[in-house]
Amino acid sequence: MARAAAPRTFRDAQATYRTNGELAWWVFMRVSGFLLVFLTFGHLWANNMAFNAGQIDFDYVASRLAQPSVKVYDSFLLLFALLHGVNGLRYSIEDYIQRPQRRVAAKVALFTVAGIVFVLGVMALWTFSFSEMGDAVRALNE
Amino acid sequence: MYRGREGQWAFVLHRMSGVALALFLLLHVIDISLVMWGPDGPFNAFLAFYHQWPFRVGLVVVIAGVVYHALNGLRIIMMDFTTWGVKYQAPLWYGVLGLTTLIGIPVLWKIVPEILGIA
Numbered sequence: 437m438a439r440a441a442a443p444r445t446f447r448d449a450q451a452t453y454r455t456n457g458e459l460a461w462w463v464f465m466r467v468s469g470f471l472l473v474f475l476t477f478g479h480l481w482a483n484n485m486a487f488n489a490g491q492i493d494f495d496y497v498a499s500r501l502a503q504p505s506v507k508v509y510d511s512f513l514l515l516f517a518l519l520h521g522v523n524g525l526r527y528s529i530e531d532y533i534q535r536p537q538r539r540v541a542a543k544v545a546l547f548t549v550a551g552i553v554f555v556l557g558v559m560a561l562w563t564f565s566f567s568e569m570g571d572a573v574r575a576l577n578e
Numbered sequence: 579m580y581r582g583r584e585g586q587w588a589f590v591l592h593r594m595s596g597v598a599l600a601l602f603l604l605l606h607v608i609d610i611s612l613v614m615w616g617p618d619g620p621f622n623a624f625l626a627f628y629h630q631w632p633f634r635v636g637l638v639v640v641i642a643g644v645v646y647h648a649l650n651g652l653r654i655i656m657m658d659f660t661t662w663g664v665k666y667q668a669p670l671w672y673g674v675l676g677l678t679t680l681i682g683i684p685v686l687w688k689i690v691p692e693i694l695g696i697a
């Protein structure tokens with residue numbers, strides 16, 4: 437189904453989507469979009485306005501990721517932005533790629549990449565203790 | 579009625595910014611995750627590469643994309659969940675463009691001097 441003219445009201449959406457799955461995604465795009473306004477603006481503020489983005493380096497990121505609040509914040513940003521963005525890319529694939537085989541191939545590729553990126557992102561946030569890692573590396577160099 | 583009018587431009591820009599942001603996000607998470615290799619890993623070399631001016635300009639475009647997509651997303655949500663949203667979709671869109679420009683001014687004020695190396 438071409439999505440170019442997206443349904444305009446909740447009742448429209450209910451009538452348009454045959455499955456509850458698509459209706460759930462329609463609602464999710466709006467709820468996550470609303471939350472992402474705050475998550476992305478806060479993130480851009482921290483890294484572009486409160487800091488010079490041209491000076492981001494390991495020490496800066498380690499100092500940020502050593503804070504539990506930043507880890508939790510970034511986890512929500514990662515989860516919502518990735519689900520919202522990947523579902524949005526899926527809409528575009530369904531609009532522009534008509535041949536069934538190519539469509540499936542494009543979606544498999546997209547979901548694979550997204551899955552790998554999600555795992556990498558979660559690992560970067562949670563599997564290292566950046567304060568300890570910094571100390572350990574400093575101890576090695578002493 | 580629809581083609582070439584505000585609604586279509588709003589949609590095209592929303593889709594372009596959304597797709598661009600999603601692709602940026604995939605790359606962004608991969609490059610930030612390079613911190614896992616520690617201070618002597620590839621992270622600093624990578625970031626130094628990204629600090630070259632064409633990429634800094636790219637980040638400004640990303641910021642503009644987020645602001646437009648976010649505000650226009652709120653416009654879409656208003657059209658979907660209020661009784662008056664669709665009626666005022668065109669003026670709302672000019673509001674989105676105006677606010678995006680307004681937010682852009684302090685952002686450019688802060689970042690352009692950094693890129694030019696005079697901050």
Ligand code: HEM
Pocket residue numbers: 442462465466468469470471472473474476517518520521522523524525527528592593595596597599600601603644647648649650651652654655
């Ligand atoms: C900042 C707050 C954001 C808001 C308020 C927002 C809102 C929306 C809304 C309402 C839609 C329409 C969904 C539909 O047609 O059912 C949408 C689509 C989309 N969004 Fe967002 N979004 C935001 C952030 C993001 C981010 C960070 C990304 C990228 C990672 C993104 C990527 C997309 C994509 C790719 C689409 C599909 C475009 C299309 O179908 O034309 N959005 N967004």
Ligand code: HEM
Pocket residue numbers: 476479480483484489492497500501506510513514515517556557558560561599603606607610611637638640641644
């Ligand atoms: C355009 C300028 C941007 C800059 C300079 C920037 C910078 C950074 C930095 C320094 C980090 C490391 C952790 C932290 O400081 O929070 C980070 C992480 C992150 N950023 Fe951004 N960011 C930008 C835009 C965005 C946008 C638009 C999004 C969402 C669509 C985003 C999503 C994320 C996520 C999800 C993480 C966590 C990565 C992980 O899980 O390892 N960023 N960013």
